[in-house]
Every structure is written in structure tokens, then in C-alpha cells.
Amino acid sequence: MGKRTIVPIGPYHPLLEEPEFFKLYCDGETVVDMVWETGYNHRGIEKICESKTFEQVFYVVERICGICSTSHPFAYANAVESIPGVEIPLRAKYIRSVIGELERIHSHLLWVGLAGHFLGYNTVFMWAWKYREPVLDMFEIITGNRNSYAMFTIGGVRRDINSEQADLLLKVLKDVEVKSKMLTGAVIDDPVLHARLKGVGVLTAQDIHDFGAVGPTARASGVDIDVRRDDPYAAYDLVDWKVITASGGDVFAKAEVRLLEIFESISIIRQCLQILQTLPEGDIKAKVKDIPAGIGIGHAEAPRGEVFHFVKSDGSNSPVRHKIRAPSYTCIPTFRRSCIGGTISDAAIATAAVDPCYCCTERMAQAYDINTGEKRYNAAELIRLSQMKTEEIKKQLLKR
């Protein structure tokens, strides 16, 4: 074996939005081994959930991920509602699906943008993020927030979608559909992207089974799985849609699956809104008295794949154990098959192709002096410092 070079990327690096650490072992240009280190973002959410009530856990798990912030409450609702066997109102089912699909649209657009950015194709990045913006605005109109929507609760949803909002949403969707069609055409027909992405980071159906990879990562390798169809929840078995698959298993196939899924999501939302018009407004929540002792296991199809929640209740008002598995947990390790043997320059996009999410938002609570170990600032002081700095910058700008 020749001499190996280690290329370290992270844990803090301009290319990475979140802290993670990749060690690429290279022989010349070829990646021969890769090590991935984690734990920089560990927030102990599973443990925190044990100290919250079943109701409060929704708002904790919503903060696991800023991008797919409704998929965790979705899976948690499926898990916790299965313990007493709650049947949620029909209207709530449709609203849940609308929120879930809107999120898929904005998340897939975000990924397409980022993938373009990683390839140095910033036009795609600018387009995709521009077209994603109205979807976020729509979230704000319906839920009050662009992110972390706080829509879900045990037995239903917390806010209704009225006919005005539904009309506006249909208008926005029409626009998003036109723009996404243009974007999809531009990406799928681009010879440069074909040359850059085809045959890169290939995963076979066997690789997917070995690692338990899910979502678009699996579907791009021809593995026809989707929780929405296989174990239906919310309103997914009440509307007409199809699971998108591709056969290439490479980065291009993953892009194709995600782009085409946007149109399925738009179609699902349209059908849901149509049926919502015929249902009486206001009936959005079933009464749930308490959660008896038992085990609830729920899953939901997030934009990145299946989110899994395991909840054990002992009959008190908080879970005794809450296990969460995000899709990236089984998708990221596939880099062992997709990156090794490829070149260094392919490693970034092959890893990014699974749309990795490191469950962001790590927060510093206290700062210590590295030499003396003395406490320098606490959280409140850090906030005050940052506010002072903002004031300072404002003053300087006004002076100019």
C-alpha cells in the first residue's frame, strides 16, 4: 500500500453549516477510507423529553431539526396517539398532511439549492431558494411561524386552515409549480450536471438494505419504500398520489427523485384543500384525557426519509423512555459505500446527496476561560454582549 494522506474536514469549516468531522484517508486523489465523528451537537433531547409532559414533548421534538420541524411532531403524534388508540378528526388528518407536504416542498427545494452550491453552480442555489421563500411565507400565514410551526397536538392540530388561507395557498402552489417545473427541466436536461453527477456516489439496493437507509436515498436506488403508503397515517391513504423511484442510485437519481416529489406533494395538498372545503370548520382536535401505560411506536415520512419515535408510558403524564431516530442516522453511514473508491472532489457531493442533517442548533450556555477555568460569561451576559454589539454596529452605520 502506498502512502496515505489524511484530509480533515471540520468540525468547524466554511463549507459545513453544522459541526461535524470528516477524516478522508486518500491515496493520491482516491478516497480509500473515511471516518466520521459526531457528538458536537448532542443535546440530550431524549433525556429532556422524559422530564416534559406528553403535550410539551411536541415542542421539544419540533426543535430537533429546523428544516423538517414538523416531521418529528408527526412521528411522535403517531406514536403517542397509538397508546390510547385515538382516532383524530378527519379535518385534522387533512391539515396534518397539508403541513407535512408543504414542508417536503420547501425542504427539497432547499436541498436542490444546496446541492447546486456544493457543485459551484450557484445559479441553481439562487433560484431554488428564491422559489422556496413563498412556501415559508405561506407557513407564516397558516401557522404563525416560518419554522417550528407548533401545529401538532395530541388528538389533532392546534390551528385550522380557513378558506381564505386555502385560496392563497392554491395561488402560491400554482406559482411554485411553474417555477419548480422550470427548475426541474433546467437540472434534468443540463449536460454539465449529467457529466458531474451521473455515476457519482452510487448506492445499490443491497447497500440500502445493509444500512437501513430510507427516503429519497433509498428510492433513488430503486427501493420502493415510503411510510406514507406502506403504513398510512394522516390523510395519505385518502388521496391519490404515487411514490417516485429511480434506478441509478447515483447523485443524479437522488436529485431527480426529490425534484419529482415536489409535484406529488403539490398534488396531495391540492386534493387535501379540496376536501377541506367540504368539511365543517373548527373540528380539528379529539379530546384525549390521558395516556395510559403502554408502548407506542410511530413513524412518519420526513423529506429525508422515515422518522421513527418510540414512546413508553407508565401511566403518568410524561414518557419514561422516548427514543428518536432521524433519517440521517441510517443514511449518513452509507458514505462508506458511496465515497470510498471515488475521488476527493466527489466526496462532498456524494455525502451531501443523502441530505444529511446533523440536528442543528447547538447552544452555548456558559463561557469559561480556557487557561484558568474561571467562568467568564453566562447565557444572559452573552445575549447582552451580542445586543450591545448590534447597537454599536447600528451606530456606526448611521454615522456613515
Added chain:
Amino acid sequence: MNIEKFMGDVRLKYPKILDIIEINRKRLMVFLPREELLAVTDYVFRELECRYIIVTGMDSQEGYEIIYHYSDDSSGWMINLNVILPHNDPQVESITPVVYGAEWIEREIMDLLGITFLHHPKPERFLMAESWPEGEYPFRRKNREE
């Protein structure tokens, strides 16, 4: 996959299985002794081609419960293999040699619950920092009634 057939087959094939119960709609819990874990894992994951989801580690009154979750996507059923390890002897065979994707979660459970996974290919720390004290496991209950 027909779930009734699975329940009959698995009992016949592995008579040491302690119990099989439907804990919820479409959720099956199979209780097994730890000696049978690798054989049943191989049957569920390789022969029946169920999809590996994740492993949950839990400290309960009876012992450390390790639950291996699999999904049969053709029927929507979830098959959960449950192994209970005594508090004074928390070790079990690693399933990573069979299920490649379980490497991380077994290391995570090692960190958080202090379970030893025998024959794990890379039994190193995963989530906890290198400076975290040995023998401190956040998911172990401190006030357990002995």
C-alpha cells in the same frame, strides 16, 4: 409478509422464544433470550428481508431492555425483538456483523447505557466526549429499587 404465518414460523423455528405479543395496531413485540438474538436477527433481516430501523436501549425494573426495531414495508408491520439483560450482567452479542447499519447505535447505547456488545467491530466512544468519566451512564436510573 403474512404476520400470522410469521408468528407461527418463528415460534417453530426458534422454540426458545419467550413470548410474542401485539402491543399495538401493526406492532409486534417478540421477547427472546439473548442467546437467540443473532439467529433471530439473521432470520428477520436476511431471510425475511425486513428493513432495519434502529435499536432502543432502556433501563427498566426487569433489567436493561434492548429493543431491535425492524419494519416489513410490504405489510406495514413493525417487528420488535426485545432482549432483557440483567442489571448485574449487561452484555449481549453485537448484531453489527449481520446488520451493518447497527454499528453507530450500538456504540451510542454503549455510551449512554453502559451495555457491552460482544464482538463489535469498533467498540469506541460515539456521542460522549473523550473527557467524559468512565462508568458514568446518563440513561441508567439512579434511584432504582434493588
